[in-house]
Amino acid sequence: MALMNGLVDSDFKRYLTRKNLPTLAAAFSKAHDYIKSEELMKTSSRHVVAGKGQSQYEGTSSGGNRPKPPAPGRGGGSRQDSRPTRLPMKYSTYTPLNTPRAAIYSVNQNGEDWSRPIPMKDNIEELIRKGHLTQYRLNTSRNQQPPLSTGRVDVITGGPIHGGTISGAKKHLAEHRHLVCALDVENRPRPASIPQVVFTEEDARGVVFPHDDPLVLITKINGADIKRVLVDGGSSANVLFVQAFNEMNIGRQYLKPVSYPVIGFNGSTVRPEGSVVLPVKLGDGPQARDVMAEFLVVDVKSAYNAIIGRPIIHDMQVVVSTYYLAIAYVSNLGAVEKVYGGQVMSKLVT
Known part of the structure; x- marks a missing residue:
């Protein structure tokens, strides 16, 4: 209607x-x-009009011109009158x-x-x-990747943020129900193999206890060092806030339209500016792990520049410890490596 x-x-x-x-x-x-x-x-009508422009008048013996009468149509009327x-x-x-x-x-x-x-x-x-x-x-250049960003994205002021999508949650729930109902325990998909992960007192070095600080990292996204990236296992999407997106000079032509809203931003519903797939890197050298990740670009104020949600956490086989303010992940070479968050940076956020 x-x-x-x-x-x-x-x-x-x-x-x-x-x-x-x-x-x-x-x-x-x-x-x-x-x-x-x-x-x-x-x-087609433009070509027809251009071709008939000179034939709308008949020549007479005296050299004068007079317009041709319209061709009769059915019922005695002209064809032009019968057309809508x-x-x-x-x-x-x-x-x-x-x-x-x-x-x-x-x-x-x-x-x-x-x-x-x-x-x-x-x-x-x-x-x-x-x-x-x-x-x-x-976008005529569909296969073209966004240009790599350079430099570092610093602080963006605002309040804390958490997010998730309605359609994504419904789809994931439907798939999970199907696996639980249709397959027994032995036939369900098995996770990828991962080496043993252990956090020790060495990982707590430099952390002031007791604390309830969030895990905030400096992460390389699209080639740029992005400060204040929140690791949030409660977020069903990776989020890049529009201020950081603009600072990275990627260009809005690389954004894909997003039709669904994101809920949980300051208790309200927000429609993303779009989505973009960017390279994400943890660690350097032999300790590095690289993945291509999709980010929702959201225009709301936040204390963070980006949120690493469950998609990246799962793709990189990350084990998160907010107690030690560290994450363990599997590198490109298959070894367990660790990245540590900044407690001072996280306290400035909270």
Whole structure:
């Protein structure tokens, strides 16, 4: 119903009133077909008009010109009168998009100005040219990786943060239920082998006890040393805050659209700016471990620059000890290595 209310009077809207499409995805697909058809008809009509421009007048014996009468159509009327009128296109070229226009409208109908009675295609193009909806621009260089960042990202002020996603949690729960119900203990997937991990008094050297400090690291993300990275096993997503993202000079053209909100940020719901896949490195030399990790870029104030959530913790086979303010991980060579957090840095955060 919301999709029907947002459409201007057109062939597509009349088509929807006649057909009962089973899903919203089917409606989006049909809307995309109609848009492509209109674009093709518009291009064809330009060539026809250009070819007939000089034949709209007949020559007379006196050298004067008079317009040709319109060709009669069925019922005695002209063909032009029998055709439905179409709203003229506002722009000669349109921005390539990575999402069907009907889907863009459905997601953003409450956040943008859709009130004027102009075609949805023109309305979306106008918003993009004003700087809105830029996440839907088609990135022609799909396989191109973001350029490596340099330098160091320092402090960003704000409050503490924790996050998770609704859709991700539901999907993970459904998969877990399937494994528990369908497979017995012996046939369930086994974890990758990991050497024995032990924390000793040596790992507590330099830590002031007692404490309840969070584990905060300096981590190399996309080639840059990022300070104040929180290791949070309670977060179902890796998070990169927008201030740090901007400082890394990656560029918003590398962000992929994210349609789901993230919950838990200061007790509110936040829609990410997008997601980006970046290289993450722990340790140096033979102790290094490298992975490619997806980060949600979120525009909220935080005391941290980034959050390492369960995806990176699991990919790197990390064992976290907030008591020792350290993590143990399996290096690229298969050995157990450790990285230690900064207690002074964590106290400045809390």
